[in-house]
Amino acid sequence: MREQPFGVTPDPAYLYASRTHGEALASLSFGIQDNRGFLALIAEPGMGKTTLLYQLLEELRDSARTVFLFQTQCDSRELFQYILNDLNIDARGMGLVEMHNKLNEVLFETMFARKRFVLVVDEAQNLDDSVLETVRMLSNFETHHTKLLQIVLAGQPGLATKLAQPQWSQLRQRIAVLSHLEPFTAAETACYIDHRLKVAGYCGKPLFEPSAVSLIAERSEGIPRNINNICYYSLLIAYVLGDGTVTEEPVLSAIEASSFARRR
Ligand SMILES: Nc1ncnc2c1ncn2[C@@H]1O[C@H](COP(=O)(O)OP(=O)(O)O)[C@@H](O)[C@H]1O
Ligand SMILES: [Mg+2]
The missing domain is CATH 3.40.50.300 (P-loop containing nucleotide triphosphate hydrolases)
Known part of the structure; x- marks a missing residue:
């Protein structure tokens, strides 16, 4: 990337x-x-x-x-x-x-x-x-x-x-x-995540598991800024844990971390 x-x-x-x-x-x-x-x-x-x-x-x-x-x-x-x-x-x-x-x-x-x-x-x-x-x-x-x-x-x-x-x-x-502008649908959220990864130069295997993407779509409410925050933290957490792909677990931690960041 x-x-x-x-x-x-x-x-x-x-x-x-x-x-x-x-x-x-x-x-x-x-x-x-x-x-x-x-x-x-x-x-x-x-x-x-x-x-x-x-x-x-x-x-x-x-x-x-x-x-x-x-x-x-x-x-x-x-x-x-x-x-x-x-x-x-x-x-x-x-x-x-x-x-x-x-x-x-x-x-x-x-x-x-x-x-x-x-x-x-x-x-x-x-x-x-x-x-x-x-x-x-x-x-x-x-x-x-x-x-x-x-x-x-x-x-x-x-x-x-x-x-x-x-x-x-x-x-x-x-x-x-x-x-x-209306919030992304779940399908749009999935395309959006792929799109941003591609623009950033990523071309390897999918980084987010489908279940993780569904969870992001739901919890971000389809708002791009929330999606970015959740994806950012999920990738960071998965990276720190040494995981190659993002599962639901880092997404849940990311949601906690990013809602904490928003509250501050
Ligand atoms: N359609 C989109 N495609 C790519 N990125 C988007 C899109 N909509 C929002 N974003 C991203 O979401 C974040 C918030 O967008 P922004 O334009 O600042 O929203 P607003 O001005 O409505 O508050 C930014 O990081 C932006 O790049
Ligand atoms: Mg603005």
């Missing part, structure tokens, strides 16, 4: 297209190609939102100018600052209006360069109402013919709850694509 197959960083090289992950990625890509304006991705923590967004950005690298925003506990002024900084523009000392105009300039430049402009906001459930309103206003940047930017809002189910409130109905109506 070249590297640790069950790390917890959102590395898109490991992306496994489960039914819902595959569908979400396709709808987001398609929505952006189609200039839909507003798109959203909702899922519980650990389900793969950030990983999927990184993959999306990777796919857009040649055809779009992109900004990835993850510091969402900010005010509107900081929001503009993050966006401009991400575009390598020094926004120090600029007022809101100036930053707004600067962004408008970049959007036109991008349009003339025949590229799309995509703003991705991760952890959008944390956005303050006033900042979410600013994001909504950003989508008003458009010419008579076309939208100048596409906005992807990704977040936990709290984001969906928020968007369901009457005060956000205008924004909700503008969201053309709303994707959800």
Whole structure:
């Protein structure tokens, strides 16, 4: 193996297209190609939102100018600052209006360069109402013919709850694509584990016994981050015990170890 197959960083090289992950990625890509304006991705923590967004950005690298925003506990002024900084523009000392105009300039430049402009906001459930309103206003940047930017809002189910409130109905109506990620089925969990091992460079005999895989599928509840934690510890424990394959026993110890790690 070249590297640790069950790390917890959102590395898109490991992306496994489960039914819902595959569908979400396709709808987001398609929505952006189609200039839909507003798109959203909702899922519980650990389900793969950030990983999927990184993959999306990777796919857009040649055809779009992109900004990835993850510091969402900010005010509107900081929001503009993050966006401009991400575009390598020094926004120090600029007022809101100036930053707004600067962004408008970049959007036109991008349009003339025949590229799309995509703003991705991760952890959008944390956005303050006033900042979410600013994001909504950003989508008003458009010419008579076309939208100048596409906005992807990704977040936990709290984001969906928020968007369901009457005060956000205008924004909700503008969201053309709303994707959800759902936990892996048991069969997907098995494929996912194989997939990660393969990407990490493993090509030997199966490392996890089928009964161990079933147990992981059940106890992880199909949440990729849990699967990674359990697999990571199971492999470690089996290795320490000198076992070539992972049986149910190390998986049970791993579940204890990883739920302990989560509690801390
Ligand atoms: N479909 C997937 N394919 C490969 N790895 C995934 C997938 N979904 C989640 N993961 C892995 O699970 C962990 C949590 O994913 P992450 O993208 O951080 O979730 P979220 O942003 O929804 O909290 C990461 O290690 C990530 O690589
Ligand atoms: Mg995330």
